[in-house]
Amino acid sequence: MKKELLINLLFTFVFFFSFTMLITFFADDVTEALQYNDLFPKDENFELASCQQWTRDVRSFPLKDYEKAKSVPVLMYHRIIDEKDLDENLYEEDGSIVSTVVLKENFTEQMKLLKREEYTTLTLRELELFINGKLDVPKNSIVLTFDDGFKDNAYEAYPVLKENDFTAASFVITGSITKNEKDYKPGTFQYLSVHDLKNSCDVFEFESHTYNFHQRMKDGTPFLIGKTDKDAEADIRASIVNLDGSKQAFASPYGGFDDGNIQLFKDLGFNMAFTVVPGDVSRGTNIYEIPRKEIKPETTIEEYKQIIGLQ
Structure with a gap:
């Protein structure tokens, strides 16, 4: 015993x-x-209103007729990562880099090209006014957008943009924004923190990519389409609260939306919404179906020139 x-x-x-x-x-x-699985509280905001005031300002461009843009390319990025920091999870089975990653070296070259060619980065508000025929913009105008809100945007893309005096729109999954700051680990899967938002809000204008709807149903349908209208509305409303009430623009996860979603965007007061369908933006473009051209890891500088209309 x-x-x-x-x-x-x-x-x-x-x-x-x-x-x-x-x-x-x-x-x-x-x-x-x-910490990663903790969602940012639905009833709290990022307190970015003051540092995002510049996004509401509209510039006046004194232009002669031949200097006015007839169309504006809108580019879409996701992640910017230095080649030396590429982790094995950023490669496909065939050895190619995943489509959402652009090497920092390539991104830097692209931004230098835009600077050299005297491109003007427009704010979302300026693009809205251009589409509606209320603002003339220079021929070499462009809009840069980033989806999801990855931490590398603040550490890799931000310095390059700032150095070239460019601005960009960042569509963030607001629930994934972290309240606690964590060390940046290049190449890993990290979202922006509130600290990152505040440190980069002089270059990035932050808008909604949903609160926590960047997911798919079992059959692959994006949440925004597969879930009920009531659930979609509740999710997007939470993202608006997080973003201090900002409703300038919305970008649908995976580019998935339907007519019901478009009506919801209107009802919630969004001024514009973006897709992932390629194309240029011109006067009269559907303000709730704005096309974007995705920049991929394999995009060469010559292809980039074609995308932005230099060739």
Whole structure:
């Protein structure tokens, strides 16, 4: 009896000790996973209103008729990563880089080209007015957009944009924004923090990419289409709260939307909405189906010139 008791006590001690060691060893990973899965509160905002005031200002461009743009390319990026920081999870099975990643070296070259060719980056408000025929913009005008709100945008893209005096729109999944700042780990899967937003809000104008609807149904249908209108409305309303009430623009995850969604965008007060359908933007473009041209890892500088209309 005593022998069995001793064995049980010994087993309990060994189990407890082993479990404690495992928890200690994986503590950082467990904590990081918990933080990663925590959504930003639906009823809180990022407090960006003051530093986003510049996005509401509209410039006046004194132009002669031949200097006015007839169309404006809108480019879409996701992630900007230095080649030396590429992690194995950023490669496809065939060895190619995943389509949402653009190498920082290529992005830098692209921005230098825009600067050299004297391109003007428009704000979303200026693009809206151009579409509606209320603002003339220079021939070499362009709109840069980033989807999802990855942390590398603040650490890799932001300095390059700022150096070239460019601005860009960032469509963030607001629920994925982290309240607690974490060290940037290049090449890994990290979203922006509130700290990142505030440190880059002089270059990026932040708008909605939903609160937590960047997901698909079991059959592959984007949440925005597959979920009920009531659920979609609740999700987008939460993102508006997070963004201090900003409703300048919306970008649908995966580019998935239907007529009901468009009506919802209008009802919620969004001024414009973007798709992932390629094409240029001109006077009279459907303000709730604005096309964008995606820049991919394999996009060469010559192809880039064609995309922006230089060739």
